[in-house]
Amino acid sequence: MYNNNKTKRWNKNNILAFVDSHIINYPTPVNLNYFWSFGSLAGIFLVIQILTGIFLAMHYTPHTAYAFDSVEHIMRHVKNGWLIRYMHSNGASFFFILVYFHIFRGLYYGSYMKPRGLLWCSGVIIFLLMMATAFLGYVLPWGQMSFWGATVITNLFSAIPFVGKSIVEWLWGGFSVDNATLNRFFSLHYFLPFVIVGLTVVHLSLLHQDGSNNPLGINTNVDTVPFYPYFYVKDLFAFFVVMFFYFLVVFYYPNALGHPDNYIPANPLVTPPHIVPEWYFLPFYAILRSIPDKLGGVVAMIGAVLILLLLPILNTSKIRSTNFRPIFRVVYWFFISNFLILGWIGQKPVETPFIEIGMFSTIFYFTYFLILVPLIGLLENYLIKVKIK
Structure with a gap:
C-alpha cells in the first residue's frame, strides 16, 4: 500500500512538473508578437x-x-x-x-x-x-x-x-x-x-x-x-x-x-x-498544370512542398531575421506575391494568358528556394565581411 501511494504521488508530481515546465513557467522570449x-x-x-x-x-x-x-x-x-x-x-x-x-x-x-x-x-x-x-x-x-x-x-x-x-x-x-x-x-x-x-x-x-x-x-x-x-x-x-x-x-x-x-x-x-480543388490546394495545383509533361507536373507539385525540407540546408545566411536582411526582404515579399498569383492561376481555365503566367510563377517559386535563398545569403555574408573590414 505504501509503495502504491508513493508511486501515485510520484506520477502526480511528474505530471505537475511537466505542466509547469512546458506550459506555466515555460521560458518565452519577451519580444514575441502575435x-x-x-x-x-x-x-x-x-x-x-x-x-x-x-x-x-x-x-x-x-x-x-x-x-x-x-x-x-x-x-x-x-x-x-x-x-x-x-x-x-x-x-x-x-x-x-x-x-x-x-x-x-x-x-x-x-x-x-x-x-x-x-x-x-x-x-x-x-x-x-x-x-x-x-x-x-x-x-x-x-x-x-x-x-x-x-x-x-x-x-x-x-x-x-x-x-x-x-x-x-x-x-x-x-x-x-x-x-x-x-x-x-x-x-x-x-x-x-x-x-x-x-x-x-x-x-x-x-x-x-x-x-x-x-x-x-x-x-x-x-x-x-x-x-x-x-x-x-x-x-x-x-x-x-x-x-x-x-x-x-x-x-x-x-x-x-x-x-x-x-x-x-x-x-x-x-x-x-x-x-478545381479546394482553395488551399490552388497554388500547388497551378504548379502541376504549368508543366506540360504529366510526370513532370506531378514531380513539380510534390517537390513544391518537399523543397521546404531542404531550407535548413539551402540557407547560407548567418542572419536569422529578415528584419535585418533588406535585400532578402524584398525578394521574400516577391515570393509571397508570387504564391498568391499561383493561387489565382489555379482556379483559372488552362488557356492563354494564364498558362504563361503560371509557368513564370512556377519558375520563380523554385528559383526562390534553389537559387535566391543561398545566393542572397552568400552575398549578405560577403557584405558583412566587407563592412567589418
Missing part, C-alpha cells in the same frame, strides 16, 4: 476538426449510393448537424489559413535555421499529412467536384514509370473511382488526424527542446518571461479574434469557401466544365 500565436491556434483547430469529424462519422455512410444523401441527412435531420458540418468544412479552411501564416512567419523570421532544422522539418511533414487528410475529406461528400477531383488527382500517380498503374488501381480498390475508393478514403481520413496529433506532440517537444525563435533572431535565453500569464493572455486574445471570424463564416457565409458543384450528386458520365 505572429507566434498562429501555432497554438492551429492546434486548437486540429482539436475542433477531430471532434466535429467524430460526430459527423456517426451519421455518415461511406457508400457511393448513400454518401451524398447521408451528408444531406446530417444537414437537414440530425439535430445541429448543419452546424457540425459547417464547423468541420470551414474549420479545414481556417486550419490551413493559420498553418500558412505559421509557415510564412517561419520563412520570414528564419525558423528553419540551426538549431531548429529538425523542428522545421517536422512541421513540413505535418503540413504534408494535412494536405493528404484534407484531400481525402474533400472526396467524402461525393458531389460532382469531389468525384472528379478524386479521379483527376489519383490518376496523376499513373505517370510514375512501371508502377504507376498498379498504384492507381490500389488507391481505387479496382479499375475506377468507386465504392472501394470511398471506403478507403473514409478510413484514411478518420485515421490520419490522429497521426497528425502524434507528430504535433513531437513538434512541440522539439520546440521546447530548442526554445522559441523571436523577431530579432537573437539567443532566446537572453530575455525571457514565463508563458503564463504573459503570453497566455496574448494567445487568448488572438483566439477570440480568430474565433469571431470563424463563426462569422460558419453562421453567415458557410459556403463561401466551397464549390457549388459539390451540391450536385456525383455523376461519372458528366464532367464539370472546370475542375
Whole structure:
C-alpha cells in the first residue's frame, strides 16, 4: 500500500512538473508578437476538426449510393448537424489559413535555421499529412467536384514509370473511382488526424527542446518571461479574434469557401466544365498544370512542398531575421506575391494568358528556394565581411 501511494504521488508530481515546465513557467522570449500565436491556434483547430469529424462519422455512410444523401441527412435531420458540418468544412479552411501564416512567419523570421532544422522539418511533414487528410475529406461528400477531383488527382500517380498503374488501381480498390475508393478514403481520413496529433506532440517537444525563435533572431535565453500569464493572455486574445471570424463564416457565409458543384450528386458520365480543388490546394495545383509533361507536373507539385525540407540546408545566411536582411526582404515579399498569383492561376481555365503566367510563377517559386535563398545569403555574408573590414 505504501509503495502504491508513493508511486501515485510520484506520477502526480511528474505530471505537475511537466505542466509547469512546458506550459506555466515555460521560458518565452519577451519580444514575441502575435505572429507566434498562429501555432497554438492551429492546434486548437486540429482539436475542433477531430471532434466535429467524430460526430459527423456517426451519421455518415461511406457508400457511393448513400454518401451524398447521408451528408444531406446530417444537414437537414440530425439535430445541429448543419452546424457540425459547417464547423468541420470551414474549420479545414481556417486550419490551413493559420498553418500558412505559421509557415510564412517561419520563412520570414528564419525558423528553419540551426538549431531548429529538425523542428522545421517536422512541421513540413505535418503540413504534408494535412494536405493528404484534407484531400481525402474533400472526396467524402461525393458531389460532382469531389468525384472528379478524386479521379483527376489519383490518376496523376499513373505517370510514375512501371508502377504507376498498379498504384492507381490500389488507391481505387479496382479499375475506377468507386465504392472501394470511398471506403478507403473514409478510413484514411478518420485515421490520419490522429497521426497528425502524434507528430504535433513531437513538434512541440522539439520546440521546447530548442526554445522559441523571436523577431530579432537573437539567443532566446537572453530575455525571457514565463508563458503564463504573459503570453497566455496574448494567445487568448488572438483566439477570440480568430474565433469571431470563424463563426462569422460558419453562421453567415458557410459556403463561401466551397464549390457549388459539390451540391450536385456525383455523376461519372458528366464532367464539370472546370475542375478545381479546394482553395488551399490552388497554388500547388497551378504548379502541376504549368508543366506540360504529366510526370513532370506531378514531380513539380510534390517537390513544391518537399523543397521546404531542404531550407535548413539551402540557407547560407548567418542572419536569422529578415528584419535585418533588406535585400532578402524584398525578394521574400516577391515570393509571397508570387504564391498568391499561383493561387489565382489555379482556379483559372488552362488557356492563354494564364498558362504563361503560371509557368513564370512556377519558375520563380523554385528559383526562390534553389537559387535566391543561398545566393542572397552568400552575398549578405560577403557584405558583412566587407563592412567589418
